[in-house]
Amino acid sequence: MSEVATGNGPKTVVALDGTCGSVERQARALAGFLRGGVHGDVCVETWVFCDDVCAGERLALLAPTGDVRLAEMPATRPDVMAAVLAEALPAHGVELLLLAGGATGTEVATRVALRTGGGALTDVLDVEPGSEVAVCRRDVYSGHMRGRFALTARPWCLSIDSSWQDALVAPALEHRVLGVVDAVAGTGPSFLEDVELAAPAPDTGIADSRFLVVAGRGVGSSQRVRRVEAAARRMGAAFGVTRPVAMNAWAPMDRLVGISGARAAPALCLVVGASGAPAFYWGIERSDRIVAVDPDEHAPIAAAADAVVRDDGVAVVEALAEIVTRRRSKGRRTT
Amino acid sequence: MRILVCCKVTPDFEALRESEWAAGAGSESEARVETRFTPRVLNCFDEAALETALRLSDQLAARGEEAALAALSVGGQETEPFLATLRALGFERTVRVSPGADLDFRPAATAALIAAAARYLGGGELILLGDRAGPGDGGTVPFRVAEELGRPCLSRVTDVEAPADGRLRVGWTADDGLRRATISRPCILAVGNAVVAHLRVPTLGDRLVVRHHVTEVLSPADLGVDLETAAAAGTCSLMGLDPVDRSRQAELIVGDTSRDRARAVYDAYVRKALEET
Numbered sequence: 001m002s003e004v005a006t007g008n009g010p011k012t013v014v015a016l017d018g019t020c021g022s023v024e025r026q027a028r029a030l031a032g033f034l035r036g037g038v039h040g041d042v043c044v045e046t047w048v049f050c051d052d053v054c055a056g057e058r059l060a061l062l063a064p065t066g067d068v069r070l071a072e073m074p075a076t077r078p079d080v081m082a083a084v085l086a087e088a089l090p091a092h093g094v095e096l097l098l099l100a101g102g103a104t105g106t107e108v109a110t111r112v113a114l115r116t117g118g119g120a121l122t123d124v125l126d127v128e129p130g131s132e133v134a135v136c137r138r139d140v141y142s143g144h145m146r147g148r149f150a151l152t153a154r155p156w157c158l159s160i161d162s163s164w165q166d167a168l169v170a171p172a173l174e175h176r177v178l179g180v181v182d183a184v185a186g187t188g189p190s191f192l193e194d195v196e197l198a199a200p201a202p203d204t205g206i207a208d209s210r211f212l213v214v215a216g217r218g219v220g221s222s223q224r225v226r227r228v229e230a231a232a233r234r235m236g237a238a239f240g241v242t243r244p245v246a247m248n249a250w251a252p253m254d255r256l257v258g259i260s261g262a263r264a265a266p267a268l269c270l271v272v273g274a275s276g277a278p279a280f281y282w283g284i285e286r287s288d289r290i291v292a293v294d295p296d297e298h299a300p301i302a303a304a305a306d307a308v309v310r311d312d313g314v315a316v317v318e319a320l321a322e323i324v325t326r327r328r329s330k331g332r333r334t335t
Numbered sequence: 336m337r338i339l340v341c342c343k344v345t346p347d348f349e350a351l352r353e354s355e356w357a358a359g360a361g362s363e364s365e366a367r368v369e370t371r372f373t374p375r376v377l378n379c380f381d382e383a384a385l386e387t388a389l390r391l392s393d394q395l396a397a398r399g400e401e402a403a404l405a406a407l408s409v410g411g412q413e414t415e416p417f418l419a420t421l422r423a424l425g426f427e428r429t430v431r432v433s434p435g436a437d438l439d440f441r442p443a444a445t446a447a448l449i450a451a452a453a454r455y456l457g458g459g460e461l462i463l464l465g466d467r468a469g470p471g472d473g474g475t476v477p478f479r480v481a482e483e484l485g486r487p488c489l490s491r492v493t494d495v496e497a498p499a500d501g502r503l504r505v506g507w508t509a510d511d512g513l514r515r516a517t518i519s520r521p522c523i524l525a526v527g528n529a530v531v532a533h534l535r536v537p538t539l540g541d542r543l544v545v546r547h548h549v550t551e552v553l554s555p556a557d558l559g560v561d562l563e564t565a566a567a568a569g570t571c572s573l574m575g576l577d578p579v580d581r582s583r584q585a586e587l588i589v590g591d592t593s594r595d596r597a598r599a600v601y602d603a604y605v606r607k608a609l610e611e612t
Contacts (some may be wrong), residue, residue, distance in 0.1 A: 018511050044448070046506075102510040103491045103509060103510055104506070106478065109480075110475040111481075124475070135574065139579070141348055141469060141470045142348045143579065144351070144368075145356060145368065145576045145578060146577045147440070147575070149574060165529045191522055193516060193519070194515075195515070197512045198506065198514060199512055200512040211609065235605070236609065240543060253528045260527065267608045268605065278579065278581070296511055302497035303586055305584045306582055306604075307584075307585070307587075307604065308586070308588065309596050309600060310587070311596050319594045319598075320600060324605065326547055327606075
């Protein structure tokens with residue numbers, strides 16, 4: 001773990017939505033981005049948006065930078081966050097705005113850019129702020145290609161790619177609250193009423209798994225997907241699915257692995273019946289080892305795996321589960 | 336309730352070969368992936384948005400209330416078969432805005448056309464669209480439309496219900512989990528990982544009923560939109576495209592039976608992974 005260093009260069013604001021349960025994850029991702037995703041010096045401070053200033057002072061401890069400002073806003077109001085930033089950024093001479101990836105980041109980056117005449121880009125992998133333009137890279141074509149984009153008008157409003165959530169960067173060691181950003185007067189009531197957290201982000205074990213089995217559409221049916229899941233459980237592996245499987249309702253959406261689902265970094269990922277579309281592969285690309293089981297020799301996953309088995313995925317996974325179970329019971333008898 | 340759904344027909348990117356992606360790499364004008372001959376599909380998030388609208392219509396109809404459904408797409412002639420399907424499914428009005436220019440990576444221009452078309456169609460109390468669409472996948476269009484129309488917008492919507500009180504109950508994937516809220520209209524909802532993601536299929540009878548109906552085709556000029564001015568407002572341009580190398584060694588595991596191959600995988604990979612677990 002290393003601390004984010006900041007220096008001279010374009011004045012930059014990292015904005016955290018402190019009213020959201022994901023604030024720690026946002027802070028970690030933005031700390032990682034500042035360290036590895038910003039090419040060039042920036043003069044940066046963190047703005048923490050919070051329900052009240054007392055809560056903000058506690059949340060300030062998470063900030064990736066030493067200098068922190070607080071801003072008050074009601075919970076679940078990215079529109080208010082955008083309004084505050086759109087009014088305050090030009091006044092503070094801010095050239096670069098960074099937000100964590102996700103729904104709030106996309107909304108706030110877009111709205112602030114439109115209201116200030118700046119440029120917006122989402123899911124940014126890295127940025128090189130220059131004197132004329134900021135050059136950013138992000139994945140396009142469902143992850144098949146990486147695009148280079150030039151943002152001209154300032155402020156450059158960026159939400160960062162979700163992959164930065166994996167970064168292991170410490171918050172700043174010392175924090176100095178510079179002040180409180182004035183809230184915008186006249187923001188109307190929310191169009192949302194009776195907001196409830198129906199279900200916290202589910203812990204499917206996928207993100208933290210060391211052994212992950214993923215079923216794709218090639219498995220063939222909901223019944224066969226359930227057989228793969230049962231085999232995965234017998235092996236003690238986490239279980240995920242690709243988007244087509246979830247869209248077919250063969251498994252719940254919270255099992256989704258890929259750009260619109262979970263991202264894992266297991267020691268071993270066993271991929272069964274998945275073609276290996278980039279949007280899915282993004283979710284498993286940090287695996288130490290990837291083994292693909294697919295009868296189709298032309299499936300793109302073959303070239304992107306460490307090992308390939310040309311066979312029916314369900315048969316292989318069930319045979320594997322049997323081997324694992326037998327070895328375990330043999331081990332127990334020996335001890 | 337007047338419901339407008341915006342949908343995009345895109346090339347099926349999964350149908351392209353590695354060589355076709357590699358040929359698309361380059362800088363500025365050279366950066367172009369050839370998709371003219373690639374099969375077309377409905378953007379998956381837009382598909383979910385369309386089905387969400389139909390389900391809302393079903394709920395309202397069950398209570399004797401009416402929903403007027405309209406579908407809007409910005410695109411070329413390839414969009415027509417999809418719009419014909421939507422008419423058969425109950426979308427009373429289908430409108431296509433033919434931009435006459437390539438709008439890939441120009442979300443500001445796309446949003447300007449959608450907003451102008453929405454005004455042309457009377458606004459719609461509820462505008463539904465997909466959370467994002469290729470090739471840009473940026474997810475900014477719903478919020479750009481919202482800013483143009485001055486409406487609130489909620490993204491990553493998973494489901495929408497119409498309770499009897501006339502309001503809407505919406506579920507969405509927030510950054511900290513699944514949230515639900517009651518919303519007031521007019522508003523814009525961007526559908527993400529929807530509970531029901533597939534669009535229903537019309538019967539032949541449904542198609543026959545609307546076989547003489549046609550899509551209304553509009554140009555940017557009809558809507559009073561100057562594309563170049565609208566695109567310039569985006570202040571973000573594509574400089575180039577690079578291929579993404581994901582290759583690994585791809586060792587082929589051999590064996591006479593599934594059990595043999597499973598044993599080889601166990602010995603080479605699974606045993607070590609389980610020891611580390």
